[in-house]
Amino acid sequence: MISSRDNPTVKLAAKLMNSSSARREEGFFCAEGVRLCRDAAESGADIQQYLYTEQAAKKYPKDHALLLSVSKNSSAVSQSVLEKICDTKSPQGLFCIISISQPEMTVKPGCRYVAAEDIRDPSNLGTILRTAEALGIDGVILSDECCDIYSPKVVRGTMGAVFRLPFMIVPDLSDLVRELSERGIQSFASTPRNADDIRNTDLSNGGVMLIGNEGNGLQDKTINACTHRVMIPMKGRAESLNASAAAAILMYEFCLTKE
Amino acid sequence: MISSRDNPTVKLAAKLMNSSSARREEGFFCAEGVRLCRDAAESGADIQQYLYTEQAAKKYPKDHALLLSVSKNSSAVSQSVLEKICDTKSPQGLFCIISISQPEMTVKPGCRYVAAEDIRDPSNLGTILRTAEALGIDGVILSDECCDIYSPKVVRGTMGAVFRLPFMIVPDLSDLVRELSERGIQSFASTPRNADDIRNTDLSNGGVMLIGNEGNGLQDKTINACTHRVMIPMKGRAESLNASAAAAILMYEFCLTKE
DSSP states (O other), X not given: OBOOTTXXXXXXXXXXXXXXXXXXXXXXXXXXXXXXXXHHHHTTOOEEEEEEOHHHHHHSHHHHHXXXXXXXXXXXXXXXXXXXXXXXXXXXXXXXXXXXXXXXXXXXXXXXXXXXXXXXXXXXHHHHHXXXXXXXXXXXXXXXXXXXXXXXHHHHXXXXXXXXXXXXXXXXXXXXXXXXXXXXXXXXXXOSSSOEEGGGSOOTTOEEEEEOBTTTBSOHHXXXXXXXXXXXXXXXXXXXXXXXXXXXXXXXXXXXXXX | OBOOTTOHHHHHHHHHHHOHHHHHHHTEEEEESHHHHHHHHHTTOOEEEEEEOHHHHHHSHHHHHHHXXXXXXXXXXXXXXXXXXXXXXXXXXXXXXXXXXXXXXXXXXXXXXXXXXXXXXXXXXXXXXXXXXXXXXXXXXXETTSOOTTSHXXXXXXXXXXXXXXXXXXXXXXXXXXXXXXXXXXXXXXXXXXXXXXXXXXXXXXXXXXXXXXXXXXXXHHHHHSSEEEEOOOOSSSSSOOHHHHHHHHHHHHHXXXX
């Protein structure tokens, strides 16, 4: 059992929890808690190291057995070590260090994608991924100015979608949508200015629905590169919807509303 | 200028920021930051005390003048006092103590309401209010087990909707919807079990859309008291949508989708 907070694995885990550059450099991210760790195992994530407290192993015997069987390495840790690593108040005692192994995602005609430009709030990004999976979006595209998809808050907010939903990170969404447009794939910029009511827009051929930054919306160059502009009609005085609420409505229309 | 952290107003403000029972006992809540304080002033909130740093007064002269003119009392405070009060990392220097004066809200036939049962997460509750205002919901009904609508996180998340949107807090939503049903007002329980696809439900007569707790959904007794059950059809593997994302989609269908 690892009981020293100075153990190299413990130090690595704590670093991965706290720093996106550490995650990038080391090529690992973390999942904490019984639900997320089980999701990681069931989704075939490459679990390099499984850490658990003896108490949690007894409390969640099935999940513990599954995690032992699929993880490359595993070790019991003391409660104090667990608390050093985790960012939640009462950690459940299961913890995974997982390889970042982004499978190549390609944008295909007829499928439905959501693209997030410069989303900074981890809760918003996590919710967008969770919603995308629930509604049946085929993949997620992120600008590289979005917050880190592997940050613990985002991972938790996705409710495991981060392990299952295809995604790609691109330096410039305007370049991407221009390329897609040449391949006949439509792109829908969500913006309140000079846009069509989403309810009157033909979304049946799929494509990419683009969601902008919390404060500023989509960049002008991205809006201009898209084939369509859509808006959610609003009645109230609130200047705009929260990014993840707007994304939920847009993806709902994109995936589910009847033609 | 107040520069002592032991000043009674400062102590009151700090207490109101940190404790829902203090807010209930004292009958005040707080708004912080230029946007929220301006919203409070413009919405006719009863501002008992306006606190500001000299720096903020210079930086936001119009908002400062407005707040001085509508507030019952006002005072400059030092940066250190401001930091004692505020829960954000870099407070903007404008702060209001506002009377809790909930106007009576009545549920009217033909109007559209959203009811939240036992929503515990302040971000979710704030987002639900913000979304409700943006989409044109006529009022919000909260069970008394929801988190405190006057907590700083909720107030911030509403983007000012808390000052403008009519709302009421009730001990038991099942009792309320039963009463409304007798008055011919429909109620729509959102639940994944034995429910109709929201896209096939006639929502044109208005009524109340009910959203349940983050982990457990609506209580059975509440579902049973409602006149209708509705669900968002889901394709993906995520067990459910986040409460505020589900609420956004349900309110969108309720308020905006064409019949």
